[in-house]
Amino acid sequence: MSRESFDRELQELKRSLFQVTSEVRKNLAASVKYLDKRDMQGAAMIIESDEIINLKCLEIEEQCLNIIATQQPVATDLRLLFSVLQISTEIERIGDYAKGIARISQKIGPGKLIKPLTSIPRMQEIAGQMLDDAIRAFTEDDEKAARNIPARDLQIDVLYNQVHRELITFIMEKPSNIEQTMMLDWVAHNIERVGDRVVNICERVIFTVTGIPVDLN
Amino acid sequence: MNRRNLTQNTAFGVFWLTGAIAVLIMVFVVGYVMVKGLPGITTEFFTTSPRGGLSGEGGIYSTIVTTFYMIIVTLTFAAPLGIGAAIYLTEYSSGTDNKAICKLVSIAGFGVEILAGVPSIIFGLFGYALFVSALNMGFSILSASLAGACLIIPVIIRTTEEALKSVPAGYREGSLALGANRWETTWKVVLPAALRGISTGILLSAGRIVSETAIFFVTLGGSYRVPHSLMSGGRTMALHVYYLAMETRAFDKAMSTAAVLVAMIIIMNLTINTITSRISVKQR
Amino acid sequence: METERTENTRMMTENFSLFYGSFKALNNITIKIPANRITAFIGPSGCGKSTLLRSFNRMNDLIPGVITTGAVFLDGGDVAREDVVQLRKKVGMVFQRPNPFPKSIFDNVAYGPRLHGTKNRSDLAVLVEKSLKRAALWEEVRDDLHKSGMSLSGGQQQRLCIARAIAIEPEVILMDEPASALDPVATLKIEELMNELKKNYTIAIVTHNMQQAGRVSDYTAFMLTDEKRAGNLIEIGPTKQIFTTPSDSRTEDYISGRFG
Numbered sequence: 001m002s003r004e005s006f007d008r009e010l011q012e013l014k015r016s017l018f019q020v021t022s023e024v025r026k027n028l029a030a031s032v033k034y035l036d037k038r039d040m041q042g043a044a045m046i047i048e049s050d051e052i053i054n055l056k057c058l059e060i061e062e063q064c065l066n067i068i069a070t071q072q073p074v075a076t077d078l079r080l081l082f083s084v085l086q087i088s089t090e091i092e093r094i095g096d097y098a099k100g101i102a103r104i105s106q107k108i109g110p111g112k113l114i115k116p117l118t119s120i121p122r123m124q125e126i127a128g129q130m131l132d133d134a135i136r137a138f139t140e141d142d143e144k145a146a147r148n149i150p151a152r153d154l155q156i157d158v159l160y161n162q163v164h165r166e167l168i169t170f171i172m173e174k175p176s177n178i179e180q181t182m183m184l185d186w187v188a189h190n191i192e193r194v195g196d197r198v199v200n201i202c203e204r205v206i207f208t209v210t211g212i213p214v215d216l217n
Numbered sequence: 218m219n220r221r222n223l224t225q226n227t228a229f230g231v232f233w234l235t236g237a238i239a240v241l242i243m244v245f246v247v248g249y250v251m252v253k254g255l256p257g258i259t260t261e262f263f264t265t266s267p268r269g270g271l272s273g274e275g276g277i278y279s280t281i282v283t284t285f286y287m288i289i290v291t292l293t294f295a296a297p298l299g300i301g302a303a304i305y306l307t308e309y310s311s312g313t314d315n316k317a318i319c320k321l322v323s324i325a326g327f328g329v330e331i332l333a334g335v336p337s338i339i340f341g342l343f344g345y346a347l348f349v350s351a352l353n354m355g356f357s358i359l360s361a362s363l364a365g366a367c368l369i370i371p372v373i374i375r376t377t378e379e380a381l382k383s384v385p386a387g388y389r390e391g392s393l394a395l396g397a398n399r400w401e402t403t404w405k406v407v408l409p410a411a412l413r414g415i416s417t418g419i420l421l422s423a424g425r426i427v428s429e430t431a432i433f434f435v436t437l438g439g440s441y442r443v444p445h446s447l448m449s450g451g452r453t454m455a456l457h458v459y460y461l462a463m464e465t466r467a468f469d470k471a472m473s474t475a476a477v478l479v480a481m482i483i484i485m486n487l488t489i490n491t492i493t494s495r496i497s498v499k500q501r
Numbered sequence: 502m503e504t505e506r507t508e509n510t511r512m513m514t515e516n517f518s519l520f521y522g523s524f525k526a527l528n529n530i531t532i533k534i535p536a537n538r539i540t541a542f543i544g545p546s547g548c549g550k551s552t553l554l555r556s557f558n559r560m561n562d563l564i565p566g567v568i569t570t571g572a573v574f575l576d577g578g579d580v581a582r583e584d585v586v587q588l589r590k591k592v593g594m595v596f597q598r599p600n601p602f603p604k605s606i607f608d609n610v611a612y613g614p615r616l617h618g619t620k621n622r623s624d625l626a627v628l629v630e631k632s633l634k635r636a637a638l639w640e641e642v643r644d645d646l647h648k649s650g651m652s653l654s655g656g657q658q659q660r661l662c663i664a665r666a667i668a669i670e671p672e673v674i675l676m677d678e679p680a681s682a683l684d685p686v687a688t689l690k691i692e693e694l695m696n697e698l699k700k701n702y703t704i705a706i707v708t709h710n711m712q713q714a715g716r717v718s719d720y721t722a723f724m725l726t727d728e729k730r731a732g733n734l735i736e737i738g739p740t741k742q743i744f745t746t747p748s749d750s751r752t753e754d755y756i757s758g759r760f761g
Contacts (some may be wrong), residue, residue: 003693390560390600396613
């Protein structure tokens with residue numbers, strides 16, 4: 001026994017969420033790359049494309065509302081829809097972090113950075129990979145993966161602390177660097193927040209599969 | 218025991234008694250006829266015709282033939298007319314706004330009610346006046362059948378109407394919604410579904426012919442010979458019972474004939490019961 | 502965002518009112534039924550939704566004393582001017598209670614085509630198979646075509662009636678509470694079937710069951726009686742919109758179970 005059209009709608013919804021996530025993922029990686037390469041045009045593109053991401057997230061939200069209103073989902077279906085709503089919010093925020101990094105890049109302006117970026121791209125790689133894995137865990141109902149992913153957030157936190165200390169020493173060495181340094185610290189902070197958002201997504205995956213609310217932070 | 222229980226038990230007791238009396242009367246009548254009649258029934262009783270005269274000699278062969286003759290000829294006249302009228306009354310007249318037709322239908326319905334309540338001897342007198350005398354058909358199976366048809370047409374109309382009305386409205390809607398017109402719907406869906414109900418009505422009216430005496434007394438003549446055409450006179454079994462009892466000394470023969478008649482009626486009713494119970498099973 | 506498409510209109514009514522004698526049952530209804538979509542009519546009992554549905558194939562003609570004003574159109578043509586047999590060939594109907602004829606499954610499906618002139622046995626066999634397949638019943642009855650349609654279960658009977666309706670290849674299928682006499686599993690099957698059918702047919706369905714309207718329909722029309730007990734169209738819109746943001750407060754009260 002199946003409700004084909006309903007199941008189809010749920011699949012479509014998951015696909016939309018997956019799609020918008022991969023766009024956010026792309027923006028996140030690009031934001032750090034353009035920051036490093038001093039690509040002002042790229043930064044502008046990211047800021048522009050975030051508008052589309054926001055719209056897509058709203059669309060997902062509306063899709064969820066429509067399904068809840070017309071299909072009376074219960075049990076797993078209801079949890080799934082609830083999770084999609086929450087995850088789409090998280091994704092939208094991650095998109096905002098990428099946009100934030102692009103904005104900072106614009107504020108710093110063209111011209112060389114005070115130091116080549118090393119730890120920040122590394123943080124971005126880890127966070128981006130976590131996001132990829134988390135959304136895959138969601139589409140595949142993979143509870144085990146969802147439980148394992150949050151551990152990697154620790155690496156990000158360690159890297160963030162490292163970056164933070166490093167930047168403080170830069171300020172002490174040359175106080176005129178203070179503005180750019182603070183901005184780079186803000187970039188690192190944004191990526192650190194991405195890690196936390198991904199952990200929230202993992203909590204949602206576990207809730208969807210088991211029905212039990214968990215706190216992994 | 219309280220008062221209410223006492224009242225209830227008394228009431229049930231009285232009803233039980235009345236029920237028992239009713240059953241006893243029936244058992245007594247049928248039993249009496251059978252006890253008195255069965256001993257006189259032999260093969261010869263079925264195969265020879267009455268010989269006439271006051272002694273009431275002979276069997277009932279010609280009366281059986283006349284009875285079946287009468288059933289067939291009467292139904293040939295009455296069934297198409299009755300069924301046709303019933304179809305018109307239930308299937309066609311209901312969907313019209315036409316005032317004249319509505320009036321006609323209500324008059325027809327009222328007429329059917331009245332006719333069904335008219336004593337059969339009135340039909341007999343009418344048959345005698347019209348068919349036997351005025352139309353010069355004489356005492357004959359034809360005259361008797363026409364008069365008999367007048368008696369049973371209301372019965373056929375009513376039973377057919379009932380049968381048609383018991384066909385679920387959904388069948389008609391379903392057929393009409395597929396683009397059938399009223400006639401196609403009636404012919405292809407409603408009539409087949411009502412067939413058993415209609416045949417019950419036909420059998421019921423055949424029973425009326427078998428048991429009727431008054432009409433045939435004044436239209437069929439009373440000849441005890443085997444009829445050879447529509448214009449022959451004759452006597453049905455029921456009529457024969459009357460003649461034997463009233464005009465001969467052979468009361469035992471009357472009883473035997475009556476026993477055969479009762480058996481025949483019982484068989485017909487059993488057949489009707491089987492048909493109707495099958496309908497109700499089928500239509501669940 | 503809901504992308505607003507411009508839909509092709511298959512059927513429509515224009516200022517359509519219907520009277521039973523002096524009683525006004527439908528009040529000035531103007532509505533469009535989009536092609537190849539499922540349009541659901543919801544509303545409390547007696548709001549005239551069935552009466553409106555039956556106006557699309559002129560089933561109300563059968564009731565003495567019915568008078569209408571305004572018009573109903575099929576593909577732009579006034580249905581009142583059309584031959585009723587031709588109209589009902591184009592606009593099929595499925596009823597609340599499954600009503601297969603007391604005939605074989607084959608003869609039930611072949612009934613309509615035979616009426617409309619298909620006599621050839623092998624043509625009929627092809628048509629019967631195709632219709633039963635479209636009604637998702639073929640696999641269950643392919644070896645029992647000679648059996649009485651009445652021997653099927655309620656849900657199967659209703660799918661047989663759908664097969665019977667599509668055997669005459671209509672453009673529109675009207676469904677008057679097609680699942681209200683069925684159990685939940687059979688209901689689900691009918692709903693899935695409707696989703697399949699809308700590729701080829703335009704479907705209008707009357708339902709008491711709001712959830713059903715939500716599940717199956719693309720458009721929802723909400724009807725309500727006014728103070729004179731005449732049925733009025735309150736609003737029609739994409740089902741998703743009606744169920745999330747209805748524009749009339751009466752619609753909202755009804756779909757949220759606050760009355761009716």
